[in-house]
Amino acid sequence: MKFGVVVFPGSNCDHDTEHVLRDVCGQDVRLVWHKDSDLSDVDAVVLPGGFAYGDYLRTGAIARFSPVMKAVGEFARKGGPVIGICNGFQILQEAGLLPGAMLRNQSVQFLSQPVHVRVERTDTPATMGLRVGEVLTMPIAHGEGNFYAEPEEIARLEGEGQVVFRYTTEDGRLDPAANVNGSAAAIAGICNAERNVVGLMPHPERASEPELGSADGKRLFEALVRAGARVLA
C-alpha cells in the first residue's frame, strides 16, 4: 500500500510520519509537495503536523489554498482515506473537509505533553480494528487545539457518531482536567459524515515505537493499512 504524506512549507512531522509508515509499518510512502496536484498513485493521504505557512492568519488558513488541497478534496470525495494530524487536522477544517474550528487552548499556553484519548468509533480508516472504549496514550504539541463548533453542531456530530477520539483520564473517564485544551465535548478527533476523512490533535507518529514511551499510535497507521487493503480489494 502506498501513502502520500503532504509537505507544506512549515510542516515538521512529515519525515516522522514517513519514517513510521515506511520503517515501522513497512509501507510505500511518497512525500507530496504542496504544489503537486496529482494523488493518483497513492492509496491513502496523510496531512502531517507542523506549522504550515507559519500559522499565519489562522492555523491552516493559507495551506488550504495550496494546489494539493484541491487534489486532497477530490481524493476524499472519491472515498479515499485521509487523515490529518494536528496541523493537518486544522488544515482539513479550514478546507471544509472536517467540521468545527480550533480556538487557542483554554490555558492560552502551548501544550506539549502525553495525553490519553478514548476510542469512540471503530468505523473509520484510522480506528478500524481497535475497540470502542479503549484508551490510547499519545503526545500532543499545539497552541490551538481547543475544538469548537456551535452547540447544535456538536449535537449533530454526536448524533451522527462523528466523534472518533475524546480526551479522558488514563482509565477512560471524562474529566475536565484530562481535557487539557478545553475542547468542546472533550473532542480530540473527528471524522466527516462519510467517515473516510479523520482528524486528530494527538501525534500517533510520535508514539509508534516502544522506545518513545508508547507504541499506541502505530495502531492507527496499522488501521489505515487495513482500511487501504479493504479499499484496494
Added chain:
Amino acid sequence: MPRARVYVTLKKSVFDPQGHTIHDALRSMGYDGVTDVRQGKFFEVDLSGVAPEQARDTAEEIARKVLANPVIESYRVEVEP
C-alpha cells in the same frame, strides 16, 4: 486607490481565551471598570484596479473566504475611496 479595513473578531458566542487573559491582567492592574475584552484582527487591504463601488463587494468576499473563519469569527468591513 480604495482601501478596505477589515475587522475580524471571535463571535460573541465563542469564548475568547486571549481576551479573557488580557481582561484578567487589566483587573490585576487595577482597571476595575473594564468589564470585557475581546481580541481580534485588523487588516488594511489596498485594492487597485477595482472601481470604488466594487471595492466593498471584493473586500467582503475576501473577508468571507479568507480573512475570517465563519465557524468561529465574524467580520466587519469599512471602505474608504
